[in-house]
Amino acid sequence: MPEVLGRRALNRATLERQLLSARAELSALEAVQHLYGMQAQAPDPPYIGLWSRLAGFVPDDLARLINERLVVRLVLMRSTIHLVTADDCLALRPLMRPVLERALRGRSLAGMDLEEVTAVGRKLVEERPLTFRELGELLRERWPQVPAADLVAVVRNTLALVQVPPRGIWGVGGQAAHTTAEAWLGRPLAERPSAEEAIRRYLAAYGPATVMDLQQWSGLTRLGEVVREMDLRVFATEDGAKLFDLPEAERPGPDTPVPVRYLSEYDNMLISFDRRTRTRICDEEYRGRIFTINGIVKATVLVDGFVRGIWKVTRERREATLEVELFAPVSERERADLEAEGTCLLDVLAPASPSREVRLHDA
Numbered sequence: 001m002p003e004v005l006g007r008r009a010l011n012r013a014t015l016e017r018q019l020l021s022a023r024a025e026l027s028a029l030e031a032v033q034h035l036y037g038m039q040a041q042a043p044d045p046p047y048i049g050l051w052s053r054l055a056g057f058v059p060d061d062l063a064r065l066i067n068e069r070l071v072v073r074l075v076l077m078r079s080t081i082h083l084v085t086a087d088d089c090l091a092l093r094p095l096m097r098p099v100l101e102r103a104l105r106g107r108s109l110a111g112m113d114l115e116e117v118t119a120v121g122r123k124l125v126e127e128r129p130l131t132f133r134e135l136g137e138l139l140r141e142r143w144p145q146v147p148a149a150d151l152v153a154v155v156r157n158t159l160a161l162v163q164v165p166p167r168g169i170w171g172v173g174g175q176a177a178h179t180t181a182e183a184w185l186g187r188p189l190a191e192r193p194s195a196e197e198a199i200r201r202y203l204a205a206y207g208p209a210t211v212m213d214l215q216q217w218s219g220l221t222r223l224g225e226v227v228r229e230m231d232l233r234v235f236a237t238e239d240g241a242k243l244f245d246l247p248e249a250e251r252p253g254p255d256t257p258v259p260v261r262y263l264s265e266y267d268n269m270l271i272s273f274d275r276r277t278r279t280r281i282c283d284e285e286y287r288g289r290i291f292t293i294n295g296i297v298k299a300t301v302l303v304d305g306f307v308r309g310i311w312k313v314t315r316e317r318r319e320a321t322l323e324v325e326l327f328a329p330v331s332e333r334e335r336a337d338l339e340a341e342g343t344c345l346l347d348v349l350a351p352a353s354p355s356r357e358v359r360l361h362d363a
Contacts, residue, residue, distance in 0.1 A: 002236045005208060005243060008254035010280035011305045016250065017205050018269055019053035020302070021258050026054060028061040029085065032071050036201045037082040037092070039266040039297075040073045043168045046083045048264035048299075051348055059170035059348065066169060069185060072162040078219040078271075079103045081163070086185050093160040093181065095193035099219035100157040107150040114154055117143070121155030122180060129164045129177035132156070160189060195226045200246065208235055208245035212274035241276050260337045261302040262311060262345050270297055270307070282307040286327050301326075303334050311342075313349050320350030322358045335360060 005013070015021045019031060031054055032038065038046045051057050065071040072089050076082040076096050084092060104114075117139070124130060124138050135155060136148030143151060155161070160181035166174040182188055202217060203209060209217075211224040227244055235243040245251070263269060269281050270290065282290065282300075286307055290298050301309045301324060309326040322342045330338065342358035350356055 002234045002242070004238060005235045005251070006238055006254060007279055008305075009251065010208065010237075010243075010277065012252040012254055012256045012258070013208060013245075013249075014206060014269070014280055015258055015305050016252050017207060020261050020269075020305075021252065021256070023055040024053060028054065028057060029065055029070055032062075032065070032083060033085045033088065034205060035268070036088065036205045037077055037084050037268065039268050039271070040081045040083040040168070041266055043173065044170070045264035045266050046168075047170055048262070048345075048349075049267055051345070052261050052263060063169045067165050072181065072184065073168050074160060074162045074181065075100065075156060077217060079157070083168075086187075089160065089162065089181050090185065090187060091190045091193055092198065094189050094191075095195060095198055096219065098221075104153060104157055107153055108147055109150055109154065112143070112146070112154075114158065117151060117154045118158040121151075122159055125155070125159075125161065125179045126183045129179045131175050131177050135178070195220070195223065196230055199223065199226060199230065203232075203244065203246050203249065206268075206272055207249060208243040208251070210237075210241050210243055210274060210277055212241075213272070213277055216274045217268075217272040237277060239276065243277075258302075258305045260334060260341050262341060263300045263302060263307075265299045266297045267300070270300065281305075289327065301338060303330055303338070313346070315350065315353065318353060319355040319357070320346055320353035321356075322346050322349075324358065324360045326360060326363050328363050330360075 024031065028050055031050055038049050040046050047059050047062055050062060069086060071083055071085050073081055073083050074089060076092050079100055120142060121135065121139065124135060132152045136152045139151040140148050161178040162181050162184050163176045164179055164184065166172040167176045199214060202214060211227055214223045215221060231247065232244040233247045235245060237243060273280065290300060290310060298310045299312060300307045301311055308328050308330065309324050311322060311324045314321050314323055322345060324338060324342065338360060339358045346356040
């Protein structure tokens with residue numbers, strides 16, 4: 001019988017893999033590579049995610065990597081935008097092709113030559129980076145009978161489109177303009193992407209995990225067939241689900257102390273596991289307060305390794321306030337730690353505000 005890993009054991013293992021047990025002495029590039037995809041629908045979350053995980057991180061560390069084309073933002077897992085290294089972009093995008101092609105179903109594309117749309121789209125975005133609005137207008141000059149959104153979806157889901165700076169640069173912003181990864185990086189996509197390598201990398205950053213966890217994270221299907229052929233260690237959850245892990249991976253004890261942490265909006269810790277194992281980080285009773293009906297995943301706080309509240313920053317004139325809404329009581333020590341960590345976070349998020357304050361709102 002496989003060894004059973006309880007909720008706290010899973011929690012501590014995953015926190016360690018996610019660099020949340022202690023701030024890691026890694027470069028920003030090494031961390032992005034290890035985390036194997038940071039959710040990046042909005043520009044700021046990857047910066048906050050790295051600040052929470054790395055010793056000495058400052059936003060310019062990541063902004064430089066984006067400007068130097070060492071990391072990119074593009075649609076990958078679950079058809080959502082992720083921040084990855086240039087190497088992982090070229091390897092992962094072909095692997096995610098089935099996920100992105102499925103997302104085209106239901107569009108007004110019957111009878112169309114999608115390869116022709118893709119070819120025209122490639123030429124347009126490689127001539128100069130385009131916003132999706134600009135791309136849609138240009139494509140409709142050729143296919144006026146098709147909605148612009150559907151034409152853009154074809155190009156978005158068949159080509160590896162990266163968002164170019166200044167989009168994604170801390171404190172700069174700007175509309176998302178796109179070109180192909182091949183044009184931006186000067187290298188081709190991988191011809192033979194490896195599902196086995198993706199599974200190993202996922203387990204190194206998120207494990208131990210079930211096959212359903214892997215599929216929830218990636219959007220891919222039938223990964224059980226791949227997992228069965230791999231040399232992985234097998235465990236079980238308390239309710240009998242089969243867990244897989246790298247044979248050499250460390251798994252800290254369930255009572256290992258961990259610090260309080262502030263997670264950004266959309267942090268992958270909250271959305272990369274199936275319902276049977278996602279309680280490793282968040283109680284089910286709290287999910288409705290974190291996941292909104294319009295798809296937003298709120299920023300959260302971790303206490304003793306588990307989600308115990310949400311946070312946001314409000315600004316009024318010269319004052320910036322970090323508002324923390326707690327879901328459950330915390331000890332005096334945990335309260336002090338949340339205030340100290342929150343003060344440091346405000347130093348990053350609102351350095352120009354003369355007055356900065358952390359307010360904890362009890363459950």
